[in-house]
Amino acid sequence: MPAQIQIINHRQFAWLIASLLSGGGLISIQHELIRLGRIDAWLTYLFPGLYALLIGFVLTQLARRFPQKHLFEITTIVFGRWIGTCANLLILVHLWMVLMRDLRAFGKFIGTILLPNTPQEILVLLFVLLLAFYGRTSVEVVGRVNDLFFPFFFVLLLSMPFLLSNELDTQLIRPALTVKPVEYFYANVLGIGWFGDILFVGAFLHTIWSSKQIRSAFRHGTLIATFLLTLSLLLQVLVLGPVIPGHMVYPNYSLVQHIHITDFLDRVDLFILSIWYPITACKDILLYLAMLTGIASLLKERDYTSINSPVSLFLLLTTLLAFDSAAEVFSFGNYSSPVIILGYQPLLLAALLLFMRKYPVRELRLDQAQSGTPSPGKQQEQPAQGRSDATTSSRFISRIECIRHSTWITAGNVLLLLSACLVFLGIWLGMTYAVVGTLSGIGYAICLVGAVVTSHMEMRAAKKFVVRHSSQT
Template identity: 60%
Template sequence: MPVNTQVINQRQLSWQVGSLLIGGGLLSIQHDLVRVAHMDTWFVYLLPTVYILFIAYVFTQLSMRLPGKHLFEINFILFGRWFGMLANMVLLIHLWFILLRDLRMLGKFIGTLLLPNTPEEMLVLLLVVLLMFYGRTSAEVISRVNDLFFPVFFALTLMLPFLLSNEMSFRLLQPILTTPPKQLGYAGLLSIGWYGDIIIVGAFLHMIWNSRQIHSALRHGSLLATVLLSLLLLMEVAVLGPNIPGNLIYPDYSLVQHIQITDFLDRMDLFVLSIWFPIIVNKIIFIYLAFLIGIASLIRQRDYTLINSPVSLFLLLTTILAFKSTPEVFSFGNYSSPVLVLSYQPALLAALLLLMRRFPKRSPERHAEQSSGKSQGHDRDGTSKGGNRHPGKRFGSRLGAISGRTWLRAGNMLLALGFVFVGAGLIFSQNYALIGKLAGFGYAFVLALLLFVTHMEMRKAKDLAARSSPNSAQSS
């Protein structure tokens, strides 16, 4: 099937975003976040989540005004030939740095924990061969692979509090929200460097035709990553304490090593690694495909399979020569990534917002939303349509009657409420420990509600897309 005709659905994009954001947090940034924010480190992902939502809004507006185009093509359209090429070159350099960082970090991880006697160059070579294999496919293939592992990873992460219940001590989390706000801000800026990887989703905008689906998928995927990463940080502090994880290279791996089920299942870390590894590799492959799409766009092509082999060999050479030691890899990944992201992404996104106004919005889902409002009206007897046929689904029908904009506003209000909880805790918990505890519980409850609200937003966007599709229009 030609590359330019392949698509991914809304759910696959949201899970792909979750894998993209989680993949970096599992290997590198966690110990630095604990070192900066101590026992309050599980609050630091609130700030980068807002940054992700801003990028989701920009991508949605781009897809509404320039449907069927990915970010590299949009740069040429909005900035012109030369400035568009300059913007694409900046993006490609950033993607190149991300690939160097992730390939070397994954090689260090495998060489340290699994294959200590294997030369690191051979590990990187095997990873590049894997990239070369998937470089002949598309995002559709890697998204289907991610469909197999991400649900298992999600369920396994949610089970960690139960698996580690005998090792946890909530006293290690207290006092809650007593870390200086400046340190929480610094930790949030560090995590923005890893969340900035979301810019690569722009390379796949042409694979989803409905802008509402892009928006809801990015929001739900980012909330999935925020919830899971925050839970991992919470468990690290509750099990290992506020100081030990900051001195460990891989605190997440040390955390799962504490899982012990009875006396004969004491190496659960090997099973967990078998789930983590595909998630991390999936992220690198996804970035590599975006890198290939960007290079192919420089010659106005979408078929990137011809440049797959030389690009992968270039990555192999530069990855091996890029770093001399492990501290260099971690310093580059954790402290250079925020500088790279904040040096160009805000300016690029602001310029895109200004220049896209020349193009009118072309959103078929607006008509679908109006028609859905009519179809979800009430009969003369005051009951909803189909209510008598399915009385057991009355509550679900009521949720389905809520519009997508209402779910969107509810999600934004919940996010603002999360900031209120954190702010109240930072202000009053120094003198009143109970307020800090209540703020922590409120923040966790807000994250759980955000998962539900963004999931409902995705379902609503899917329904609207189905109604606005040409096939549904013909059938109606």
């Protein structure tokens, strides 16, 4: 593959990350977060979001040193053949368990809400057939499908406060930040069990040429998902209260059922499910393609179409045999996932950061991109004065774009740090001074929205920088 050809762009990559983190988290864990965090449950995505950003940082550093390589290939290079293979097998086993969890959870949801008379085996079989169909394609196809539905999904969740405006009660979230620190910590740990799935996106690092775009996409996708899930939890508490959703199996679906547009349009939930379903499907297809990529890397291949059928059959059989009831599915997804993730991911990430330092950065350095040096052929065609003017102008524009990109990154980091400080301040003083907790909660919401905006501007600045660098080289 040529060095400057990419399969998906940074926007598609960011939206796939957002779908990965927000698709399944809307139905499986939010009742547990409300049970622990109660009126402050909507603030419990702080640590999971920061943890996902940390994983994105590590994967970006790997992409800088190993361009056109995905995570499984990089792990083998960094750790060697035997240790790298063991690390890849560990990631694949975790990925396999995540897919089993999602398939059974999705089957239980559809069987409970839409098709109660359909056997669970049939629902899982149909979804596995969908995975097998997309297993013959590439992440480019999934990215384009996700491009069609994610904007509708995003706008739909943004419109939920207006659709539920007659059901909102702000008294239900007051006083803010009065949860016990231990319970707040436990709720954040549960969220890490779902946000840790972002590691599997490393299987597609080779699909984007520039590591700057990879970093911006990780930040933007993670912050979008954090914002959407936070908004969903906030609406559940505002409409259903801090107690009732904790005893519901699918509180988010119950929230949707409260939407009534006039007196005759009261089944809006069917329309919303028609948009949510493709997002969840893209999430699981992405994980399935990551699993195929990892297995193919063990065979030192990148073409995984030949193993698509046996892997899908193995996934179907193990999924049907893994769980006996819905309680086991939810217990495994909500309580076992954090243990599995925190049991190996921090150690793996720390080892990758440590051992990758002996490999130099292979992409073009920032100072070289700023120099704006034209190619030798173009130097011979232009006069000396014209060449000097063009070089000076290109260097000046590149420096401005670099400053803009760095400014948006800094602004986003400051907002994230400020949001964390506000939460800690509110937990510390919220029980004594209610106004401090309320202002801290409002400040957290403002900082989160600002971080999403800055990540979007960072993506735009990264695109302009990469496009100018490509035209210069």
